Amino acid sequence: MAIKLYGAAASTATLRAKACLAEKELDYEFVTVNMGNKEHKTPEFLTRNPFGQVPALEDGDLKLFESRAITQYLAHAYPDNGTNLIIHDPKKMAIVGVWIEVEAQKFDQFGSKLAWELAYKPMFGLITDEAVVEEHEKKLEQVLDVYESRLSESKYLGGDCFTLADLHHLPVLKYLFGTKAKRLFDARPHVSAWAAEIQSRPAWVKATTA
Amino acid sequence: MALKLYGTVASDATQRVQACLYEKEAHFEFITVNTAAGEHKTPRFLARNPFGELPALEDGDVTLFESRAITQYIANKYDGRGTDLIMKDPIKLAIQTVWMDTENQRFDQPFSKLIEAALEGNEGGNKDVREYERKLESVLDVYEQRLKESKYLGGDSFTLADLQHLPGMHYLRSTKAKGWFQGRPHVRAWAADILSRPAWVKVAAMSPW
Numbered sequence: 313m314a315i316k317l318y319g320a321a322a323s324t325a326t327l328r329a330k331a332c333l334a335e336k337e338l339d340y341e342f343v344t345v346n347m348g349n350k351e352h353k354t355p356e357f358l359t360r361n362p363f364g365q366v367p368a369l370e371d372g373d374l375k376l377f378e379s380r381a382i383t384q385y386l387a388h389a390y391p392d393n394g395t396n397l398i399i400h401d402p403k404k405m406a407i408v409g410v411w412i413e414v415e416a417q418k419f420d421q422f423g424s425k426l427a428w429e430l431a432y433k434p435m436f437g438l439i440t441d442e443a444v445v446e447e448h449e450k451k452l453e454q455v456l457d458v459y460e461s462r463l464s465e466s467k468y469l470g471g472d473c474f475t476l477a478d479l480h481h482l483p484v485l486k487y488l489f490g491t492k493a494k495r496l497f498d499a500r501p502h503v504s505a506w507a508a509e510i511q512s513r514p515a516w517v518k519a520t521t522a
Numbered sequence: 523m524a525l526k527l528y529g530t531v532a533s534d535a536t537q538r539v540q541a542c543l544y545e546k547e548a549h550f551e552f553i554t555v556n557t558a559a560g561e562h563k564t565p566r567f568l569a570r571n572p573f574g575e576l577p578a579l580e581d582g583d584v585t586l587f588e589s590r591a592i593t594q595y596i597a598n599k600y601d602g603r604g605t606d607l608i609m610k611d612p613i614k615l616a617i618q619t620v621w622m623d624t625e626n627q628r629f630d631q632p633f634s635k636l637i638e639a640a641l642e643g644n645e646g647g648n649k650d651v652r653e654y655e656r657k658l659e660s661v662l663d664v665y666e667q668r669l670k671e672s673k674y675l676g677g678d679s680f681t682l683a684d685l686q687h688l689p690g691m692h693y694l695r696s697t698k699a700k701g702w703f704q705g706r707p708h709v710r711a712w713a714a715d716i717l718s719r720p721a722w723v724k725v726a727a728m729s730p731w
Contacts, residue, residue: 413588
């Protein structure tokens with residue numbers, strides 16, 4: 313099969329790539345990387361991702377890593393498949409680009425840290441650091457306040473259609489919504505509605521139940 | 523109508539955009555934001571960048587923020603003028619995007635924390651700083667391997683993947699971190715190359731650091 317995704321089922325970055333593949337309705341082979349056995353640090357895997365992290369993608373001869381580079385490649389390479397995740401008008405796409413950066417630069421660092429403390433640590437039998445949780449919830453709330461304002465003027469983060477700017481949030485949302493951090497989203501009506509809507513998209517449901 | 527760039531010469535994110543504007547030979551008006559007076563937190567500025575950060579760019583009826591979104595917009599808008607900063611071939615562009623994302627996700631965070639610590643007068647001391655230094659050095663190890671096979675990070679020509687690193691590499695080279703380049707000759711050569719580009723030299727001349 314032309315497309316192969318190397319990753320781990322529980323990894324948010326892997327899920328980001330899976331979400332995109334599902335929205336684009338692309339067939340691919342999923343190759344599990346055995347993180348427990350440190351497979352991601354083997355010389356063979358390092359040729360796929362020199363940072364020794366998941367995911368990595370192969371499409372024919374092309375080898376890529378970084379989930380947000382993978383999603384952007386797929387969105388551009390397969391414009392006629394599945395959902396259109398980019399916008400052709402340059403000014404409108406520039407605005408999508410702004411919110412793609414906001415997720416990467418602002419939402420992710422606090423959201424991922426919270427997901428680690430509240431969702432992953434319990435899975436691994438580790439103790440949540442409540443001081444870290446409190447600090448990061450405050451920072452995430454500042455970001456969500458901006459989102460609340462944005463989403464009161466715009467149906468989706470990037471504009472009036474679902475794009476990569478929204479999609480990139482899905483994996484962290486999935487983990488946070490299973491924890492007490494969900495209340496931060498519930499407290500903001502536009503954010504809450506947006507989060508509920510994008511998480512109910514059939515492609516995401518498929519990507520997370522397959 | 524000319525572009526308007528709101529920022530300061532000291533802001534690394536503003537410098538990233540300035541470098542791009544110079545590479546693309548784009549005309550723009552530089553509007554200094556009085557951060558000492560808290561101008562970046564005023565409602566008027568928040569309407570341009572709701573996070574109250576620098577920079578913001580106005581192009582007629584559209585206002586953008588996030589320096590890496592701005593540089594991509596400029597690189598596309600002025601396609602055909604100045605330096606080509608975006609690979610035309612889709613496969614080459616996919617690879618360029620990997621290294622742009624690497625700057626965003628791996629290089630930038632430890633670099634930003636280091637510069638923040640330095641501004642707080644904390645350059646040498648605490649364990650957090652050493653942790654950021656360690657992270658940045660391990661990123662440079664990956665870059666050293668990459669640059670053995672590729673003249674520039676994104677491919678065989680200078681692109682946004684390299685440009686996004688300019689403020690960070692400028693900072694590292696002018697601090698004790700330049701010692702990190704000793705064991706990494708390809709990183710050192712690449713840094714020397716990109717930091718000597720006329721567009722960057724112009725930005726660096728205005729930078730207070």
